Amino acid sequence: EVQLLESGGDLVQPGGSLRLSCAASGFTFSSYGMSWVRQAPGKGLEWVSAMNGGGGSTYYADSVKGRFTISRDNPRNMLYLQMNSLRAEDTAVYYCAKTFGSNWLLDYWGQGTLVTVSS
Amino acid sequence: EIVMTQSPATLSVSPGERATLSCRASQSVSSNLAWYQQRPGQAPRLLIYDASTRATDIPARFSGSGSGTEFTLTISSLQSEDFAIYYCQQYNNWLRWTFGQGTKVEIK
Numbered sequence: 001e002v003q004l005l006e007s008g009g010d011l012v013q014p015g016g017s018l019r020l021s022c023a024a025s026g027f028t029f030s031s032y033g034m035s036w037v038r039q040a041p042g043k044g045l046e047w048v049s050a051m052n053g054g055g056g057s058t059y060y061a062d063s064v065k066g067r068f069t070i071s072r073d074n075p076r077n078m079l080y081l082q083m084n085s086l087r088a089e090d091t092a093v094y095y096c097a098k099t100f101g102s103n104w105l106l107d108y109w110g111q112g113t114l115v116t117v118s119s
Numbered sequence: 120e121i122v123m124t125q126s127p128a129t130l131s132v133s134p135g136e137r138a139t140l141s142c143r144a145s146q147s148v149s150s151n152l153a154w155y156q157q158r159p160g161q162a163p164r165l166l167i168y169d170a171s172t173r174a175t176d177i178p179a180r181f182s183g184s185g186s187g188t189e190f191t192l193t194i195s196s197l198q199s200e201d202f203a204i205y206y207c208q209q210y211n212n213w214l215r216w217t218f219g220q221g222t223k224v225e226i227k
């Protein structure tokens with residue numbers, strides 16, 4: 001059974017940093033691209049970032065480019081999102097999701113971790 | 120950016136009835152369209168991809184149709200567990216994915 005468990009969400013001040021983690025199990029982690037998607041309170045979904053299975057290719061939404069860094073540790077089945085220079089508009093539940101297929105569809109999602117950026 | 124517009128914002132349906140949800144893209148996305156279900160307090164779940172292909176373990180009462188800019192998700196006979204928010208997502212632009220704002224299906 002595929003399981004994804006995010007952690008690391010917290011209350012942080014504007015301009016601060018936070019690292020989110022996602023522990024994966026139930027599939028061959030290194031064989032799949034992984035993605036982060038966020039959802040602001042009461043709002044819709046926004047794709048944030050993605051990385052291929054080998055870790056050599058990374059992709060970012062314009063809204064986070066230059067501030068967020070996605071990474072992964074394949075031997076430990078872990079996905080990370082380093083978030084710097086946080087803004088109020090980054091407040092959201094952050095989901096990690098497994099991809100499948102050539103279009104990197106998001107077929108399994110974790111339960112999410114809440115990041116609140118506020119002074 | 121491709122803008123996805125869903126309608127209606129809220130759909131009130133009685134259990135056992137049919138629900139029809141719409142999603143419109145601001146430009147053609149071919150058949151590169153997915154639908155997700157999000158129950159309260161839960162993560163989204165993939166229902167449909169490639170506009171009309173059901174994902175693993177999704178019941179046959181869920182069906183998708185459309186191509187280009189107009190898409191439809193139909194739930195043939197609503198069950199209690201189907202009352203949720205539904206999002207469409209285009210993946211025609213590689214990793215410039217965008218989602219609709221969602222349609223809430225509520226009990227009438």
